[in-house]
Amino acid sequence: MAKVAVMGYGTVGSGVYDIIKANADRLSRSANGEKVEMKYILDIRDFDDHPEKELFTKDFNDILNDDEVSVVAEVMGGLHPAYEFTKSLLESGKSVVTSNKELVATYGTELLEIARGKNVNYFFEASVGGGIPIIRPMHQCLTANNILKIAGILNGTTNYILDKMITKGETFEAALKDAQDKGFAERNPAADVEGHDACRKIAILASLASGKMVDYNDIETEGITNITLNDVKYAAAMDSAIKLIGYAQFGEDGKIYSIVSPMIIKNDNPLSSVDGVFNAIMVTGDCVGDVMFYGKGAGKLPTASAVVADIVDAVKHNERSKKIFWEKTEKNVMADKSSKKFSYFIRTSDLAENVMKIFGKCEFVDNIVDNESAFVTQPLTQAEAEEKMSKLTDVVANIRVLD
Amino acid sequence: MAKVAVMGYGTVGSGVYDIIKANADRLSRSANGEKVEMKYILDIRDFDDHPEKELFTKDFNDILNDDEVSVVAEVMGGLHPAYEFTKSLLESGKSVVTSNKELVATYGTELLEIARGKNVNYFFEASVGGGIPIIRPMHQCLTANNILKIAGILNGTTNYILDKMITKGETFEAALKDAQDKGFAERNPAADVEGHDACRKIAILASLASGKMVDYNDIETEGITNITLNDVKYAAAMDSAIKLIGYAQFGEDGKIYSIVSPMIIKNDNPLSSVDGVFNAIMVTGDCVGDVMFYGKGAGKLPTASAVVADIVDAVKHNERSKKIFWEKTEKNVMADKSSKKFSYFIRTSDLAENVMKIFGKCEFVDNIVDNESAFVTQPLTQAEAEEKMSKLTDVVANIRVLD
Numbered sequence: 001m002a003k004v005a006v007m008g009y010g011t012v013g014s015g016v017y018d019i020i021k022a023n024a025d026r027l028s029r030s031a032n033g034e035k036v037e038m039k040y041i042l043d044i045r046d047f048d049d050h051p052e053k054e055l056f057t058k059d060f061n062d063i064l065n066d067d068e069v070s071v072v073a074e075v076m077g078g079l080h081p082a083y084e085f086t087k088s089l090l091e092s093g094k095s096v097v098t099s100n101k102e103l104v105a106t107y108g109t110e111l112l113e114i115a116r117g118k119n120v121n122y123f124f125e126a127s128v129g130g131g132i133p134i135i136r137p138m139h140q141c142l143t144a145n146n147i148l149k150i151a152g153i154l155n156g157t158t159n160y161i162l163d164k165m166i167t168k169g170e171t172f173e174a175a176l177k178d179a180q181d182k183g184f185a186e187r188n189p190a191a192d193v194e195g196h197d198a199c200r201k202i203a204i205l206a207s208l209a210s211g212k213m214v215d216y217n218d219i220e221t222e223g224i225t226n227i228t229l230n231d232v233k234y235a236a237a238m239d240s241a242i243k244l245i246g247y248a249q250f251g252e253d254g255k256i257y258s259i260v261s262p263m264i265i266k267n268d269n270p271l272s273s274v275d276g277v278f279n280a281i282m283v284t285g286d287c288v289g290d291v292m293f294y295g296k297g298a299g300k301l302p303t304a305s306a307v308v309a310d311i312v313d314a315v316k317h318n319e320r321s322k323k324i325f326w327e328k329t330e331k332n333v334m335a336d337k338s339s340k341k342f343s344y345f346i347r348t349s350d351l352a353e354n355v356m357k358i359f360g361k362c363e364f365v366d367n368i369v370d371n372e373s374a375f376v377t378q379p380l381t382q383a384e385a386e387e388k389m390s391k392l393t394d395v396v397a398n399i400r401v402l403d
Numbered sequence: 404m405a406k407v408a409v410m411g412y413g414t415v416g417s418g419v420y421d422i423i424k425a426n427a428d429r430l431s432r433s434a435n436g437e438k439v440e441m442k443y444i445l446d447i448r449d450f451d452d453h454p455e456k457e458l459f460t461k462d463f464n465d466i467l468n469d470d471e472v473s474v475v476a477e478v479m480g481g482l483h484p485a486y487e488f489t490k491s492l493l494e495s496g497k498s499v500v501t502s503n504k505e506l507v508a509t510y511g512t513e514l515l516e517i518a519r520g521k522n523v524n525y526f527f528e529a530s531v532g533g534g535i536p537i538i539r540p541m542h543q544c545l546t547a548n549n550i551l552k553i554a555g556i557l558n559g560t561t562n563y564i565l566d567k568m569i570t571k572g573e574t575f576e577a578a579l580k581d582a583q584d585k586g587f588a589e590r591n592p593a594a595d596v597e598g599h600d601a602c603r604k605i606a607i608l609a610s611l612a613s614g615k616m617v618d619y620n621d622i623e624t625e626g627i628t629n630i631t632l633n634d635v636k637y638a639a640a641m642d643s644a645i646k647l648i649g650y651a652q653f654g655e656d657g658k659i660y661s662i663v664s665p666m667i668i669k670n671d672n673p674l675s676s677v678d679g680v681f682n683a684i685m686v687t688g689d690c691v692g693d694v695m696f697y698g699k700g701a702g703k704l705p706t707a708s709a710v711v712a713d714i715v716d717a718v719k720h721n722e723r724s725k726k727i728f729w730e731k732t733e734k735n736v737m738a739d740k741s742s743k744k745f746s747y748f749i750r751t752s753d754l755a756e757n758v759m760k761i762f763g764k765c766e767f768v769d770n771i772v773d774n775e776s777a778f779v780t781q782p783l784t785q786a787e788a789e790e791k792m793s794k795l796t797d798v799v800a801n802i803r804v805l806d
Contacts, residue, residue: 136543142536143430290697302690304547
């Protein structure tokens with residue numbers, strides 16, 4: 001019998017409870033015959049009408065001090081007190097599983113190190129891509145590969161908004177309002193539309209792929225708030241779509257280049273057809289080539305099902321660390337910005353003649369807006385692109401093209 | 404130090420050798436510090452020019468009787484002697500990993516049972532989808548889900564042929580010849596184009612998802628040899644594509660419906676845009692919804708990288724069975740054909756009026772070929788569809804529509 005606890009009875013936490021209740025037998029078979037039983041639910045709110053209200057506690061110490069509890073799911077979100085709770089639990093020899101991307105991206109290095117030292121596990125499958133299996137497949141199934149590149153649609157809210165702009169011709173503002181009305185976007189949508197959520201997720205994936213801590217503060221992050229309907233139409237005219245991409249590239253020198261930015265993606269890339277609130281992560285390995293993982297990146301049961309799979313794995317690996325981790329390195333692991341070139345899609349009111357003088361060879365797109373030039377540059381570093389753009393009369397739009 | 408052996412030094416076997424040689428350090432880290440070293444390569448051919456020719460043996464007993472060897476990769480293909488070798492190795496307490504879908508689909512139940520009894524592992528990640536992580540993610544990451552449905556593009560050769568027909572307007576015969584010239588299709592292409600390869604793979608996935616042995620002989624299998632260029636054009640006119648799909652559906656009564664057949668897939672389904680030799684498997688779980696795994700389904704290094712990941716996992720789980728298995732049940736696990744309805748796309752020289760008399764409500768497609776009716780029926784069982792089609796003057800084409 002494995003006793004588990006859940007911290008946080010919100011959307012994901014209640015999903016975890018529901019799945020464990022409904023699937024006790026199958027989960028027990030998956031956990032090598034160990035029955036998985038919920039012993040505590042930690043939440044500061046009252047749930048007096050809950051059929052198992054006796055499980056609820058407001059005192060974290062009930063969980064921490066109960067030797068019967070071997071695995072705890074932290075699905076409360078936020079940094080504090082999630083960090084302090086997780087640290088105490090790991091130090092006391094309990095495994096912790098989480099959907100909390102902010103916590104993993106911020107304190108993951110330290111928490112994984114503690115877990116390793118205590119020979120327990122800190123699993124975080126649900127922190128990236130919701131229910132999509134990505135952490136474990138990358139760590140285990142692609143272990144024979146040097147990961148060369150990751151490009152992912154990691155935020156369902158922004159993908160929904162861009163998809164509405166693409167398929168329904170809605171403006172950014174209208175699409176955002178629609179997403180808010182449907183509950184896909186928060187009232188304060190900054191974390192999503194400004195790319196911060198995707199940034200934390202690509203930081204986790206890049207850390208996992210490289211074994212070195214990638215600080216999300218070091219990742220240049222650009223959101224989708226500047227993307228206009230005309231940009232989307234230009235992309236369509238180029239047989240492409242605009243998506244918010246979390247990108248990481250791993251150099252032979254061990255350096256990592258990473259960015260979050262809207263990118264133009266050719267329609268022959270499977271990422272371009274990822275619709276609505278779906279997420280997809282394309283991972284390029286030196287042996288396997290491109291593999292993509294696709295599914296719902298958020299939502300109660302998808303996310304909760306990933307948390308429960310982590311619980312089962314933690315129960316199976318009780319007191320046996322699976323050694324999923326990364327380390328903080330002395331040296332800066334981030335590659336110099338100038339090491340990476342992208343082609344840029346640029347719109348300007350300058351004439352093609354002037355554009356060619358500045359950018360040399362580039363690919364022009366039939367203009368959709370009168371009196372402007374729209375074109376795709378040769379691959380340029382960010383500094384090169386900025387320097388050249390500064391010579392244009394104006395820049396109506398500039399968007400990277402995914403390679 | 405974990406000593407491993409490879410049986411079969413063909414495309415995949417030499418890839419396994421290359422990857423282990425090139426990545427010794429990283430694999431050792433993944434295998435919890437155990438160094439992975441190749442001790443034998445079994446092949447009946449001579450490799451006197453090989454830089455490590457001393458590893459080669461023609462005598463299986465060298466491997467079987469060497470207590471140092473704990474994990475063996477069987478990548479020789481075919482049923483015999485792969486079956487006898489694998490059985491002997493498992494019985495002697497060695498773990499075996501394989502890319503041999505035919506062996507897993509035919510003798511997997513027995514071999515998994517032996518592995519379980521001996522507390523060793525029989526892993527087969529590479530047997531379905533080449534380098535795409537699918538077996539382990541389905542088994543581990545989706546463990547909180549009841550799997551409801553699997554629909555996969557499981558054969559790269561047929562997908563390449565259909566893709567050429569779709570994108571280049573080539574006939575089936577021309578596309579097949581092209582695939583043969585490029586080395587994607589065998590001189591005798593029957594196993595691919597008649598669907599037998601996909602059938603073995605969906606049998607493995609259905610067995611894994613249900614925990615019950617699905618005999619591939621019980622799966623109705625239809626290839627792509629009857630698909631014409633006009634069928635492909637009709638599909639395009641319906642915003643769809645024709646793909647060869649391995650399909651399995653899992654009923655609440657524990658019964659499994661499975662079929663391999665060309666299917667019409669709407670373009671809003673990500674499976675429709677899977678191009679060339681790529682594979683993709685869509686798995687529907689009751690919690691997670693649709694998740695898709697995409698990548699190269701064949702090829703030396705992609706497949707070998709999955710075999711090597713299995714080797715590493717077997718080294719980590721030495722003398723500890725991971726309990727990936729399914730069982731042969733007394734009762735027939737296959738659902739009655741009449742339990743499943745598909746819509747059918749049908750072409751006939753009959754007039755629409757007659758079609759409607761027979762099929763009732765159906766959705767007509769503007770005809771591409773003169774003097775014929777093309778339409779999509781309401782969902783029908785196979786018996787209903789056949790009965791109604793028998794009343795038509797002729798049936799030029801009938802293709803299931805993926806739900």
